[in-house]
Amino acid sequence: MTEPKVRPVDALSPASRAWGEIGPRSDQPRWGMVVDQERCIGCWSCAVICKSENDVPLGMWWNRILTEGDALDQPMVSEGGGLEMHWLPLACQHCENAPCVKVCPVQATYHRSDGIVMQDSDRCIGCRYCMIACPYGVRNFNWGAPVRPTPHETGMVTARPLGTVEKCTMCVQRLADDQIPSCVWSCPTGARIFGDHNDEDGRMATLIREREGTMLLEAAGTRPAVRYLPPRRRSPL
Amino acid sequence: MSAANPVVPSVPAIPAAGEATKHPSRRGLQVAWIVTLLALMAMGIGAFAYQYANGLVVTGMRNVVMWGQYILFFMFFVGLSAGGLIVASAGRLFGVKAFKPITRLAVLEATVAVILAATFILPDLGRPERVLNIPLYFNITSPMIWDIAIVMVYMAMSASYVWLYARADLARRGSWLALGTGTSERTMAREERAKGAMAWIALPAAILLHSITAWIFGLQISRGFWYSSIMAPMFIASALVSGLGLVILLALLLRRLGRLSFRDDLVALLGGLLGMFVVVEAFLILAEYLTALYPGAPEGAAAARMLSGPYLPLFLFEVVVGLGVPFLILAIRPLRRRPAWVALASAIGIVGIFVHRLNLVQNGLSFPNIELPPGLPVGVPQDGSSFAESYFYVPTAIEWMVVIGIIAGGALLFTAAVAYLPMQEPEAH
Numbered sequence: 074m075t076e077p078k079v080r081p082v083d084a085l086s087p088a089s090r091a092w093g094e095i096g097p098r099s100d101q102p103r104w105g106m107v108v109d110q111e112r113c114i115g116c117w118s119c120a121v122i123c124k125s126e127n128d129v130p131l132g133m134w135w136n137r138i139l140t141e142g143d144a145l146d147q148p149m150v151s152e153g154g155g156l157e158m159h160w161l162p163l164a165c166q167h168c169e170n171a172p173c174v175k176v177c178p179v180q181a182t183y184h185r186s187d188g189i190v191m192q193d194s195d196r197c198i199g200c201r202y203c204m205i206a207c208p209y210g211v212r213n214f215n216w217g218a219p220v221r222p223t224p225h226e227t228g229m230v231t232a233r234p235l236g237t238v239e240k241c242t243m244c245v246q247r248l249a250d251d252q253i254p255s256c257v258w259s260c261p262t263g264a265r266i267f268g269d270h271n272d273e274d275g276r277m278a279t280l281i282r283e284r285e286g287t288m289l290l291e292a293a294g295t296r297p298a299v300r301y302l303p304p305r306r307r308s309p310l
Numbered sequence: 311m312s313a314a315n316p317v318v319p320s321v322p323a324i325p326a327a328g329e330a331t332k333h334p335s336r337r338g339l340q341v342a343w344i345v346t347l348l349a350l351m352a353m354g355i356g357a358f359a360y361q362y363a364n365g366l367v368v369t370g371m372r373n374v375v376m377w378g379q380y381i382l383f384f385m386f387f388v389g390l391s392a393g394g395l396i397v398a399s400a401g402r403l404f405g406v407k408a409f410k411p412i413t414r415l416a417v418l419e420a421t422v423a424v425i426l427a428a429t430f431i432l433p434d435l436g437r438p439e440r441v442l443n444i445p446l447y448f449n450i451t452s453p454m455i456w457d458i459a460i461v462m463v464y465m466a467m468s469a470s471y472v473w474l475y476a477r478a479d480l481a482r483r484g485s486w487l488a489l490g491t492g493t494s495e496r497t498m499a500r501e502e503r504a505k506g507a508m509a510w511i512a513l514p515a516a517i518l519l520h521s522i523t524a525w526i527f528g529l530q531i532s533r534g535f536w537y538s539s540i541m542a543p544m545f546i547a548s549a550l551v552s553g554l555g556l557v558i559l560l561a562l563l564l565r566r567l568g569r570l571s572f573r574d575d576l577v578a579l580l581g582g583l584l585g586m587f588v589v590v591e592a593f594l595i596l597a598e599y600l601t602a603l604y605p606g607a608p609e610g611a612a613a614a615r616m617l618s619g620p621y622l623p624l625f626l627f628e629v630v631v632g633l634g635v636p637f638l639i640l641a642i643r644p645l646r647r648r649p650a651w652v653a654l655a656s657a658i659g660i661v662g663i664f665v666h667r668l669n670l671v672q673n674g675l676s677f678p679n680i681e682l683p684p685g686l687p688v689g690v691p692q693d694g695s696s697f698a699e700s701y702f703y704v705p706t707a708i709e710w711m712v713v714i715g716i717i718a719g720g721a722l723l724f725t726a727a728v729a730y731l732p733m734q735e736p737e738a739h
Contacts, residue, residue, distance in 0.1 A: 132688060134696070145683040176449075196443055197437065199366075210374075214689050234437075236365055236437040
């Protein structure tokens with residue numbers, strides 16, 4: 074399999090480098106992420122930096138924040154009569170049993186050995202079967218020539234061409250440089266924790282175990298590498 | 311009707327190929343027909359070129375409903391093909407001699423329809439020039455690969471089936487297309503055996519073809535409206551309705567043009583069969599909707615949506631017009647015995663199956679699984695929000711032009727085949 078052409082992370086300031094390093098890991102890491110919905114404030118910082126980091130064209134989002142409420146800006150009335158609102162940051166779940174990998178007719182979407190689901194833009198024929206198969210709706214198609222707000226490319230990745238599918242890569246260009254994904258370091262509340270599922274004593278695995286981390290649409294049997302820590306607070310306003 | 315009685319042609323003589331062209335007014339019509347088809351094809355090619363240059367953004371598809379008109383027509387034509395061949399080969403396999411006059415037509419229709427179906431895949435690809443990646447890097451776990459494989463096998467098989475039926479006439483005419491085979495008694499006996507053997511392959515191949523097409527959809531747990539074991543049987547039932555409907559229409563058309571002769575009895579017989587297929591389709595739809603709706607669980611949301619809002623008229627059309635009306639026409643004996651009514655029922659049935667498939671694609675995709683605001687990014691820059699919580703797909707003029715162009719190509723191929731190949735199957739064995 075061809076890895077995407079990436080340039081090393083060299084534009085980061087030393088400060089963000091310092092706390093963006095990947096921590097301890099096992100011998101054979103299976104990268105993953107846990108999103109603490111209790112900490113998430115729905116600010117969209119991770120969604121915006123993702124667009125910049127990965128040079129995502131206008132109209133597409135690899136990462137977006139869904140609102141668990143009554144509407145986008147409307148809290149719902151909880152069982153106790155109080156108001157409640159949570160956020161569900163959603164990007165590729167990097168499933169172990171990935172439906173997209175199964176259905177791609179040309180093996181353009183595939184697993185790396187560290188469990189990350191990749192998309193080979195040079196091979197993709199643009200049939201969009203992977204988008205059909207994905208239960209999470211996190212894949213984007215380049216319907217037209219990619220449009221960007223500036224004439225400059227952003228981020229450390231090559232742009233994906235017209236007529237191909239693209240999605241979150243867990244910032245493989247940063248992982249290659251031992252840096253955590255941009256959505257993780259940019260989160261102002263530290264709601265995203267990146268780690269290795271095989272490192273059982275690691276912070277991510279411990280959080281998933283102790284806070285009973287959940288899988289999105291678990292019934293679909295996709296076994297995502299991204300987990301969610303449901304909010305515990307139920308304080309009525 | 312008794313199968314032993316020889317079928318008396320209702321037209322006295324079948325003109326040889328090309329004879330009809332001697333009639334001057336008909337000649338003019340033929341030229342006009344061919345020119346129209348060529349013009350429509352040119353329009354389709356132009357629209358495809360425009361789409362290729364600008365991307366699929368010129369279609370009505372977006373990230374939410376990412377499959378549309380092209381896939382819809384792909385599965386519709388696979389159905390037309392499979393349906394026609396299932397009827398023809400089952401007739402041969404089980405010795406239904408009454409079907410004989412339309413066997414050649416059905417086999418030809420199946421061949422042209424499957425070629426069209428395969429063609430519809432190309433404009434759907436974002437990168438059609440990479441189509442060779444399919445044989446180069448094929449992924450055996452992809453139902454799309456299974457389908458492409460069976461389409462290829464089926465296409466070769468139905469084309470050789472057409473040849474087998476035309477072979478003797480071609481040999482008599484001295485055509486090189488007979489591939490050096492003659493019309494000796496021994497060859498004819500061998501041909502008869504080969505036709506019989508072919509039916510054994512064609513029937514399961516046609517059923518497999520449309521089942522695998524159904525599994526492209528039905529195996530996806532991500533789409534609640536599709537993820538059902540009834541998909542393959544329902545696709546077969548749909549194929550039988552639309553495929554037989556088209557064979558009836560084409561047979562009546564060719565009879566009117568003097569290229570084929572059979573008695574009205576056959577139309578009534580095929581009409582009765584079509585009515586039965588309509589009942590099976592309606593039964594499977596009932597079973598599917600009842601199972602989806604009864605628990606009142608989220609899994610049945612898509613089926614429930616079909617019964618309200620903008621989808622209700624489409625659903626009513628599918629069931630009441632598309633199935634109910636043809637059933638009534640075909641179940642009433644005096645109507646069934648009149649070819650014009652059977653033709654009407656066939657045409658409505660075909661449109662009904664098309665709408666059934668449209669509903670399958672549209673409603674299967676319009677709403678994402680995680681129904682939270684702001685929804686899915688549509689994938690193209692647009693005014694206001696770049697997100698959509700649901701999406702109602704409407705094909706654009708470009709998509710229609712490509713579709714009409716491809717169908718015109720198929721009509722041209724069919725016209726050429728009918729003009730060149732004898733359509734009448736000789737009565738004697």
